[in-house]
Ligand code: IMP
């Protein structure tokens with residue numbers, strides 16, 4: 001591992017600029033506002049990566065909504081999913097009859113959300129949908145049937161950081177999303 005003190009030096013290529021993200025998040029918020037009109041959705045953000053996206057998205061949604069967060073662990077400090085999903089912090093509210101919108105930073109294999117949706121379904125919500133900023137569609141495991149209702153960008157099969165996304169807990173505070181130089185994670 002070779003994480004430099006200057007975040008920007010470790011980025012091989014900027015994939016989505018601050019402006020592009022802002023524009024897309026606005027569009028997603030607009031669509032969500034239309035779809036949930038007259039409802040009281042419960043937006044469940046998956047910590048920690050989702051925080052910048054979540055904070056920006058809710059302010060683009062013009063309807064009554066409730067905020068909740070969950071902490072799930074499915075990743076080590078490496079760049080590959082372990083396939084193991086563990087609920088570290090659960091939501092504090094009853095999901096029965098609620099319109100749940102899971103907000104996630106990125107879908108990779110799909111294991112994390114597949115597991116989460118299965119857990120949530122046992123709690124009998126009225127609906128469950130997924131909003132993700134990035135979808136690494138080509139990486140989806142065949143065993144995962146989840147399909148996000150709202151996607152910011154279809155992401156290429158690269159390890160990306162920024163705007164909440166981390167490598168070994170760093171780079172989350174970048175304003176843009178970029179491809180991490182492979183030399184940083186030791187290839
Ligand atoms: P999945 O269970 O394989 O879909 O993994 C989803 C989780 O893996 C995300 O919530 C991220 O925390 C992490 N992840 C997947 N790809 C990346 C990436 O390119 N950069 C940073 N984190 C990633």
Ligand code: MG
Nearest residue numbers: 046049105106
């Ligand atoms: Mg995440």
